[in-house]
Amino acid sequence: MRFDLISRSKLWLALSGTVIVIGLVALLVRGGLNLGIDFRGGTLLQLRFAKAVSTEEVRNVLKNYGLEKSGIQNSGSNTVLIRTRDLADQERQNVLAGLKEKLGDYEVLRAERVGGIVSKELTNNAFLALTIASILMLIYITLRFEFKFAVAGILALIHDVLITVGLFALFNIEVDSTFVAAILTIVGYSINDTIVVFDRIREHLKTHRKESLRELVNNSINETLVRSINTSLTTLCAVLALLFFGGETTKVFALALFIGLTSGTYSSLFIASPLWYLWRRAELDRAASAPAKS
16 A cells, blocks of 8 residues: 655644644743753752662652652662752651651661752753754765755754654653653654665665656655554554653653654654655756746
């Protein structure tokens, strides 16, 4: 079965544009993303228990106080490090009392307010890395294919990032340090899938000269459709397992990956190639309508 995807190019672009605009409006209305303690800072508790306790046991106690998303790690013999949102003195005392009641006696090694572990400089460096990577990909794809392919591919990457960020803003999902890593991962995955489709289009430009441009691009997408979907489904199965069974600390990372990889598959098939097609067709139409030189 062959799908005529290119004839609905403007529909795919309009759908993506609508989702992106909604996400950007949510981002503006909320004043940015819902930053977690990794960005904003909070309260740090370091406790040495009389007996060994697991991070899950500690998290189950914190859940009673709405603190299940806290960062929890073992940091030595029976010692647990808890990083949570900023707690008032009474809140902190209540949490400490609850931990003692459920998990037994402990010694408080540290109890203090701390700044975010993800500094503004680190976040800026991540965006700088994203910008540099995009420029290098633009150069590489231009050299390997052509400039139009490169621009379409980068626009598809921006589409995936905006979709992911926009949905997190729309649903006010709290983000932590793993969100930055997820965004960088999405960029690397998405461009790989897009390149596969571009490569098939380039092959057909050389071997299927009698086909119309729309047929050529449609056939290229259809020939890579099953491969793209199968690859994405395999990856998404692993991401879903991480999302549902990986614990609280990996949920933001897994959710961002799920959204980004789904959007990346969509953009490779419905955004990048149609963008290239519309640009190339417009160029051909201009050339055809230009008056012939005498």
